[in-house]
Amino acid sequence: MTYRLLRLILSLVAYVLLRPQVTGLHNVPRRGPVILASNHLSFIDSVIIPLVVPRQVTFIAKAEYFTGHGIKGRISRWFFTTMGHIPVDRGDPRAGQRSLEDALVVLKNGGAFGIYPEGTRSRDGKLHPGHTGVAWLALAGHAPVVPVALRGTDKVQPVGRRLPRIYRGVQVHFGAPINPTRQLTAGVRPAQARRELTDQVMASIHRMSGQELASR
Structure with a gap:
C-alpha cells in the first residue's frame, strides 16, 4: 500500500512538472516476468520508468542509498526500500554477478526488472555498447x-x-518485446547467444533513442 501511495504522489508530480510523453506502453506485459532494458542518461531514469509502467519495476541501487545517516539517509533508505529496489555493494568483486542473481529471483517470482545494459550513465550522451548481463x-x-x-x-x-x-x-519509448526463444532452442553457443541477444536489444534502443553510437 505504501508503494502504491508513493507511486501515485510521484506520478502526479512528474506529470505536472515534466509531462512525459510515453509510447509503446502496450509492449510491457501486465503480468509475468519481464526485463525492461533501457539506455541510461540520468539518475532520474530509475524514477521515471517505474512511474509510467503500470506495474512495480525493481532496479538495482547502490548500497549507499540504504545505509546513509541522518535525516537524508533515512529518507533515502525509506524511498529506495519502498520502491522495492535491491541494494548492491559495488565494492564487492562479485557485485555484478550477485545483482544478476538477485534480479533472477525477481523474474522467477513473476516480477518486472529494470536494467541498464550500458552499465552506467552515459556522460557524453552517446549510446554505449551493451554488456551481456541483460541477455544472461x-x-x-x-x-x-x-x-x-x-x-x-x-x-x-x-x-x-x-x-x-x-x-x-x-520521452519514454517502449519497443516490441524481444523473446530469447530462438537462442534457447537453436543450439547456439552460450557466449554467442548472449552477445546476439544483447545486440538485438541495443539496436532497438538505438532506433528509438536516436543517440549517436559510441565506439566500442
Whole structure:
C-alpha cells in the first residue's frame, strides 16, 4: 500500500512538472516476468520508468542509498526500500554477478526488472555498447526483454547535478518485446547467444533513442 501511495504522489508530480510523453506502453506485459532494458542518461531514469509502467519495476541501487545517516539517509533508505529496489555493494568483486542473481529471483517470482545494459550513465550522451548481463538474465529467467529508450532525462538531472529541474521534453519509448526463444532452442553457443541477444536489444534502443553510437 505504501508503494502504491508513493507511486501515485510521484506520478502526479512528474506529470505536472515534466509531462512525459510515453509510447509503446502496450509492449510491457501486465503480468509475468519481464526485463525492461533501457539506455541510461540520468539518475532520474530509475524514477521515471517505474512511474509510467503500470506495474512495480525493481532496479538495482547502490548500497549507499540504504545505509546513509541522518535525516537524508533515512529518507533515502525509506524511498529506495519502498520502491522495492535491491541494494548492491559495488565494492564487492562479485557485485555484478550477485545483482544478476538477485534480479533472477525477481523474474522467477513473476516480477518486472529494470536494467541498464550500458552499465552506467552515459556522460557524453552517446549510446554505449551493451554488456551481456541483460541477455544472461533473459536466457536464465526465460523472460522477454522490452527495450526502453529515454529522451530528455539528462535535461531534468544532468550527470553531476544534485537536484532535478523542470523540463517538459521527457520521452519514454517502449519497443516490441524481444523473446530469447530462438537462442534457447537453436543450439547456439552460450557466449554467442548472449552477445546476439544483447545486440538485438541495443539496436532497438538505438532506433528509438536516436543517440549517436559510441565506439566500442
